[in-house]
């Protein structure tokens with residue numbers, strides 16, 4: 001793998017921050033345009049290398065895979081395709097991004113990378129409740145994405161619960177009635193924050209039961225979730241009376257946190273911190289800086305929409321660099337690089353082989369083993385620049 005060593009650094013055409021579907025798709029397009037992009041893959045700040053799909057099992061809705069594909073496998077393929085066309089990877093977190101001067105400056109892995117153009121593809125993290133047994137049942141009954149996971153066989157004709165009172169929660173509750181036998185909507189207060197139309201749809205749906213003034217205290221089960229414990233949020237949080245609600249699925253719809261900590265003071269973001277781009281375009285409020293994927297999308301948040309916007313961002317960056325005469329292109333030699341063949345796979349992580357020092361983890365065990373660090377809000381501190389072993393810093397050993 002072509003690592004960007006400190007001595008090899010010049011002025012880069014394009015640096016892409018983030019290695020989810022948005023980042024890798026942007027890299028594929030930019031690399032094929034001979035821009036030799038650099039991808040800063042991320043390490044533990046705001047997710048994991050490969051992004052959110054590394055934490056799920058079957059992805060059944062990404063076009064081109066009629067029988068579905070495992071999330072980590074899809075990301076291995078995107079990575080291989082990006083590298084095949086000349087993308088260079090920096091396997092670290094971006095620790096500082098300075099957009100106040102040109103070229104832009106990004107600090108990662110103890111080096112400062114200068115870039116004529118930047119694509120921000122740092123995604124967003126689903127907020128979690130932080131239940132005591134959450135890590136145990138994550139991907140074993142608990143999910144943060146009803147649209148992604150609702151059709152999972154284990155949820156079919158079962159009682160399911162959704163937590164939240166906003167539009168997303170209502171939409172997910174209605175969606176899940178397609179699969180579950182009954183959907184329980186757990187609402188902390190005595191009203192829904194959702195739009196009137198959406199709230200009416202929920203209240204009129206006989207398959208949805210709303211539990212007002214209730215919050216989830218914990219969950220239980222065997223290999224798979226079997227019940228959640230509900231309490232009154234206004235009562236004694238520890239000692240108050242509780243009720244057990246038997247459900248096989250618990251879906252969080254309590255919002256996402258966009259990974260914009262490094263840039264939100266430098267470019268336009270909305271009230272929740274999502275990067276604001278021009279309507280239908282990836283351009284941010286700073287010329288030469290583009291945003292793609294969930295970091296700029298509070299609404300659709302899917303692998304394919306992230307990939308599509310990554311494509312847009314790369315094309316926009318390429319046009320902008322060319323227009324300003326800033327691109328230094330390097331032709332592929334040979335024109336068609338060698339085929340990837342068998343994609344290099346990351347070994348599936350489980351309790352027997354999980355290596356906290358390994359950068360790439362495959363499957364949901366990684367999130368369980370290190371939880372809550374990858375998802376905690378605010379994110380864990382970045383590794384000190386002097387740290388020789390990443391596992392000795394941050395959250396691996398917390």
Ligand SMILES: Cc1cc2nc3c(=O)[nH]c(=O)nc-3n(C[C@H](O)[C@H](O)[C@H](O)COP(=O)(O)OP(=O)(O)OC[C@H]3O[C@@H](n4cnc5c(N)ncnc54)[C@H](O)[C@@H]3O)c2cc1C
Nearest residue numbers: 018019020022042046051052094123148293294301302303
């Ligand atoms: C459990 C689960 C299941 C899902 N299932 C599906 C599904 O079946 N189908 C579907 O279409 N979508 C699914 N989604 C949604 C999908 O995963 C996201 O919409 C998609 O991954 C967003 O892509 P992205 O590239 O914008 O961001 P992400 O995938 O979130 O990637 C963000 C990247 O940015 C990196 N990063 C963050 N901060 C930094 C930093 N400081 N420096 C460097 N890098 C950084 C992260 O390491 C990561 O690589 C699922 C999501 C979840 C959580």
